Amino acid sequence: MSTLSEDERDIVALAGEFVDERVRPRVRDYESVDKYPAEFIEEMKKMGFFGLLAPAEHGGADVSAACFARVTEELARGWMSLAGAIGGHSVITYLIRAFGTPDQRERYLPPMADGTLRATMALTEPGGGSDLQAMRTHAVADGDDLLITGSKTWISNARHSGLIGLLCVTDQDARPAHQGMSVLLVEPGEGLHISKNLPKLGYRGVEACELVFDRMRVPASAVLGGAPNEGWAQMMRGLEVGRIQVAARAVGVAQAALDDAVTYAQERESFGKPIWKHQSVGNLLADMATKVQAARLLTEDAARRLDEGVRADMEAGMAKLFASEAAMQVALDAMRVHGGYGFSKEFEVERYFRDAPLMILGEGTNEIQRNVIAAQLIARNPIN
Numbered sequence: 001m002s003t004l005s006e007d008e009r010d011i012v013a014l015a016g017e018f019v020d021e022r023v024r025p026r027v028r029d030y031e032s033v034d035k036y037p038a039e040f041i042e043e044m045k046k047m048g049f050f051g052l053l054a055p056a057e058h059g060g061a062d063v064s065a066a067c068f069a070r071v072t073e074e075l076a077r078g079w080m081s082l083a084g085a086i087g088g089h090s091v092i093t094y095l096i097r098a099f100g101t102p103d104q105r106e107r108y109l110p111p112m113a114d115g116t117l118r119a120t121m122a123l124t125e126p127g128g129g130s131d132l133q134a135m136r137t138h139a140v141a142d143g144d145d146l147l148i149t150g151s152k153t154w155i156s157n158a159r160h161s162g163l164i165g166l167l168c169v170t171d172q173d174a175r176p177a178h179q180g181m182s183v184l185l186v187e188p189g190e191g192l193h194i195s196k197n198l199p200k201l202g203y204r205g206v207e208a209c210e211l212v213f214d215r216m217r218v219p220a221s222a223v224l225g226g227a228p229n230e231g232w233a234q235m236m237r238g239l240e241v242g243r244i245q246v247a248a249r250a251v252g253v254a255q256a257a258l259d260d261a262v263t264y265a266q267e268r269e270s271f272g273k274p275i276w277k278h279q280s281v282g283n284l285l286a287d288m289a290t291k292v293q294a295a296r297l298l299t300e301d302a303a304r305r306l307d308e309g310v311r312a313d314m315e316a317g318m319a320k321l322f323a324s325e326a327a328m329q330v331a332l333d334a335m336r337v338h339g340g341y342g343f344s345k346e347f348e349v350e351r352y353f354r355d356a357p358l359m360i361l362g363e364g365t366n367e368i369q370r371n372v373i374a375a376q377l378i379a380r381n382p383i384n
C-alpha cells in the first residue's frame, strides 16, 4: 500500500468503502439466487473501475498494476464475482493498449474505460483449456474478411460483453502451432451463438457461457495489432495481468474469511472463554493471517514487476499459485473456526468456500502455473 501514489490510495479506499457500505450488506440478495448484480456493475462503472488499466488520454484511470491488484482485492473481499466482472475486461484493455493499432485504441479504449463497452477474453475450448496450442477455433481469409469457426467454453461475462478478445488459429499449417495464432477483437453479431449460462458452484451472479462461431464474418482489421499470427505472445503477456488479477481475487476472498473468523472467534465462547483463547483456534487464526499477508505480498511483487515492464510470468504464476491455495485453505479454516455455523447459509463463510476453488482452476490451473514457474526457473538459471 505504501508504494501506491496518493491518488491510487484514494481509489483503493473508494473500493473498500463501496464494498463495506454497498456490497457486503446486499451480496446475499444476488448470490443466493444467482442474480446478475446490475446495480453494483453500474456503480463500478461510475467509479471508473472498468477503466483502471486504460490510458488517461482515453479516459482511463491509468493506475499501476499494484493499484489494480489492490482494487481487485477489495472488490473480492466483498464478492469475488464483482472482481471477476473486471477481470477479462482489464486483460483485453491491457492488450489493446499495449498492442492495438491506433484505430483499435481509438475505437475501443474510451468506451471500455467508462464501462459502456465491456470485454471478455475467450481462450478455453470444450476440448481443453490447458493445452491451448491444440485449440481448434480458427479464422480463414474470405476476401477482405475473416470467417471464424469453432467454439469456446466457460467464457465469463459473455452476455454482457460487447467485445470478445478471441484467441484462435489463423495459420493452420504453422509449427509450432502457437506461431499461427491471433487475437481477434470480435464484436458479437451474426454467426455467433451464446449458450445459456453454465451452472456453477460459486462465482455466481455473473455468467459463464459457451460461444459457438458458425462462419462468423469479421473484417481483417479485427486482428489485434493489425498483423496476424502474433496472438500467442500477446495473450501470454495479457495472462500475466490476468494471473495477478486472479491472485488478488484470492487475497480478497481469504481476507474476508480471515476477518469473519477473527470476529467470530471473539464473540463465540466455549468452556467459559472466547474460542480464540483456545490455543488450537488461536493457532488457526495466526496461520490464516500469515498466509493472507504472504499472498498479498507475492501479488504486489508480481504487480510491481509488471509495472517495471519486465517479464513477470514466473512471479504472476507464483502469486496465483500461492494465493489461490492459501484462499482455499483459509476459507476452510474459517469454516472450522465457525464450527457448524460455518456450514450454514446464515454466514458468509460457506460462500468463500465455494468461490475459492475457481482461483485454483481459472486463468491456467495451478498445475500449469507450476509448469510455467519451473520452466522460467530453469531459463533464468541455466548451468550452461
Ligand SMILES: Cc1cc2nc3c(=O)[nH]c(=O)nc-3n(C[C@H](O)[C@H](O)[C@H](O)COP(=O)(O)OP(=O)(O)OC[C@H]3O[C@@H](n4cnc5c(N)ncnc54)[C@H](O)[C@@H]3O)c2cc1C
Pocket (backbone or CB within 6 Å): 088, 120, 121, 122, 123, 124, 125, 127, 128, 129, 130, 131, 153, 154, 155, 156, 157, 200, 203, 208, 358, 361, 362, 363, 364, 365, 366, 367, 368, 371
Ligand atoms: C467459472 C469459470 C470461468 C471461466 N472463465 C473463463 C474465461 O472467461 N475465458 C476463458 O478462456 N476460460 C475461462 N475459464 C476456463 C478455465 O480457464 C479452464 O477451465 C482452465 O484453464 C482449465 O482448462 P480445462 O477445464 O479444459 O481443464 P483441462 O485442461 O482439461 O485440465 C484437466 C486437469 O489436467 C491438468 N493438466 C492438463 N494439462 C496438464 C499439464 N501439461 N501438466 C499438468 N497438469 C495438466 C489440469 O491442471 C487439470 O487438473 C473459466 C472456467 C470457469 C470454471
